[in-house]
Amino acid sequence: MKGKFICFEGIEGSGKSTMLRHTEKYLNNKKIKYVITREPGGTDVGKKIRSILLSDKNKICDDTELLLMFADRAQHIHSVIQKNLLKGVNVISDRYIYASYAYQGYGRKISKNTIEILDKIFCSNISIDKCLYFDIDPKIALARIKNRKLDRFEKMNKKFFLDVHKGYKYICKKNSRKVCKIDANQNINKVKDEVIVQISKILKIS
Ligand code: TYD
Numbered sequence: 001m002k003g004k005f006i007c008f009e010g011i012e013g014s015g016k017s018t019m020l021r022h023t024e025k026y027l028n029n030k031k032i033k034y035v036i037t038r039e040p041g042g043t044d045v046g047k048k049i050r051s052i053l054l055s056d057k058n059k060i061c062d063d064t065e066l067l068l069m070f071a072d073r074a075q076h077i078h079s080v081i082q083k084n085l086l087k088g089v090n091v092i093s094d095r096y097i098y099a100s101y102a103y104q105g106y107g108r109k110i111s112k113n114t115i116e117i118l119d120k121i122f123c124s125n126i127s128i129d130k131c132l133y134f135d136i137d138p139k140i141a142l143a144r145i146k147n148r149k150l151d152r153f154e155k156m157n158k159k160f161f162l163d164v165h166k167g168y169k170y171i172c173k174k175n176s177r178k179v180c181k182i183d184a185n186q187n188i189n190k191v192k193d194e195v196i197v198q199i200s201k202i203l204k205i206s
Pocket of ligand 1: 039
């Protein structure tokens with residue numbers, strides 16, 4: 001049987017990484033077959049692409065950024081996602097294609113049509129079963145990441161994050177059947193509980 005493909009999405013500081021670790025513990029306890037992976041950087045080649053993309057020493061134009069995200073994704077689909085799903089292993093990815101629509105589309109203002117074309121050519125054989133979107137007030141998210149060592153994206157101005165947040169809002173609405181929106185402003189234990197409810201529903205764990 002085919003595994004399920006789930007992605008976690010949200011702006012930086014939304015608590016996505018904490019929730020992935022929590023999900024990992026839960027799936028281990030339940031002895032469920034899964035891999036947790038990420039974009040960019042889910043493969044050996046992808047790790048190199050990620051370091052190019054995230055280093056603030058690199059001056060990367062928006063089109064290059066978009067193409068590197070898709071190069072990373074193509075390798076990820078080929079080496080990790082497809083193989084595991086076919087083996088019946090569930091794949092949980094820290095970000096997938098919605099991030100390109102939100103960051104490169106709404107954030108960088110690359111036309112939706114361009115992203116859709118790349119999506120169609122390189123990713124149409126792999127679509128998510130469900131996305132858990134961690135919705136947080138960008139003001140709270142920015143306050144949370146303030147003390148981190150910031151990467152090239154996290155150093156962008158507030159307007160960029162507001163645009164990305166707006167993008168996710170639109171994407172969630174448009175793909176409402178595939179997206180489960182989780183209120184990430186609430187207390188962390190409540191968010192954790194909601195994540196487990198959703199994951200167990202998607203993977204049919206009792
Ligand atoms: P992420 O690994 O979530 O960052 P962190 O672990 O530091 O929270 O993502 C790295 C950055 O890549 C993030 O700022 C969003 C960006 N990104 C895009 O701009 N487009 C994409 O298609 C993807 C997958 C990520």
